[in-house]
Each structure stands twice: as C-alpha cells, then as structure tokens.
C-alpha cells in the first residue's frame with residue numbers, strides 16, 4: 001500500500017502488505033467472525049485474488065515476538081471509471097485505532113491510480129460505525145437496495161467522486177497526491 005496509507009500512523013507492530021493466496025484461510029476465518037450473516041465463501045477470496053487486472057487486496061499484520069496474525073483486510077475492484085470497495089474489515093481488538101481509515105485511504109489511492117472517477121461501496125443499513133467512517137472520507141449515500149442482505153437488511157450504496165491521478169496540473173509528478 002502506498003504513500004498516504006503508509007503515513008497514516010498505524011499502531012506499533014502493524015504492517016500493511018498485499019494479500020497473498022496463502023493468507024486466504026486466515027482471512028476467511030476472520031470473515032466468518034466479522035460478517036456472520038454475509039461471510040464470503042473461502043473460494044471467493046481465491047477467485048478475487050486471481051483477477052489481478054481488476055482487483056487488489058491487502059492485509060494488515062500484527063507482528064510481535066510471539067507471532068504474527070492478520071488483524072485487518074480490504075479489497076478493491078477497479079474497472080474504470082468505477083472502483084468498488086469489495087470488502088474492508090478490522091478485528092474488534094484493533095478497532096478505533098486508525099486501521100480502517102488507513103485501509104480505506106489505500107483503496108482510494110489505488111482507485112485513483114487505476115483511473116477511476118468514482119469509488120462505490122455498499123454498507124449495511126444497520127452498520128452506523130462503517131457508515132460514519134465512509135462519511136468522514138466524503139462518501140455520500142446515492143441509493144438504498146431494499147433487503148439486499150441475506151438477513152433482510154437494506155444496503156446503502158455510497159459514492160465518492162475522485163480526481164484521477166494525473167488530472168492535476170502539468171508538471172505534477174503523478175504520485176497520487178491531490179493537494
């Protein structure tokens with residue numbers, strides 16, 4: 001994960017890196033814990049990772065002398081001009097420490113780098129915490145999908161317009177910085 005995300009001030013011992021196929025069982029175990037009603041099947045992560053042209057996934061790892069574990073993950077699909085946040089999740093004991101923000105910053109960076117004009121996501125209507133995070137980043141609700149989730153909860157569709165990398169003035173180094 002590049003630039004802004006790396007500067008986001010992660011908790012001590014936490015490193016962001018690209019998700020690898022070997023991470024899938026550990027990520028899937030977290031997925032079942034964090035999305036009890038809507039967990040993706042394990043194969044879905046493998047299918048996503050296999051589509052590198054349009055997908056990019058990261059994990060956050062907590063490294064300590066006694067071991068390393070994955071504590072967060074996120075993924076993006078980008079087929080310009082639209083990028084979609086496929087997933088974003090942080091384990092409960094690391095919530096509220098900036099990991100969600102760091103991952104989201106990285107996803108938006110990547111969407112911009114790949115030439116997207118908008119980032120879209122869907123979020124459960126009963127998930128105010130995630131909605132607050134997205135609003136803080138400037139996402140606005142553009143639709144509601146009634147009873148979208150398996151347990152009958154609505155999905156809010158949220159959108160963030162972004163300026164593509166290189167849309168800045170001539171002479172810009174094109175490092176994804178906008179301001």
Ligand SMILES: CC(C)(COP(=O)(O)OP(=O)(O)OC[C@H]1O[C@@H](n2cnc3c(N)ncnc32)[C@H](O)[C@@H]1OP(=O)(O)O)[C@@H](O)C(=O)NCCC(=O)NCCS
Nearest residue numbers: 034088089090095096097098099100101122123129130132
């Ligand atoms: C939604 C989710 C990804 C947010 O991740 P997170 O790591 O807690 O997010 P952040 O820490 O970046 O931000 C959350 C809050 O912590 C605060 N925060 C961020 N960094 C902080 C820090 N260093 N110290 C104290 N508080 C901090 C933020 O201000 C924010 O507060 P707010 O929500 O009142 O605005 C996480 O709660 C999660 O994974 N939930 C379960 C799965 C889920 O719902 N995923 C989203 C599906 S659409």
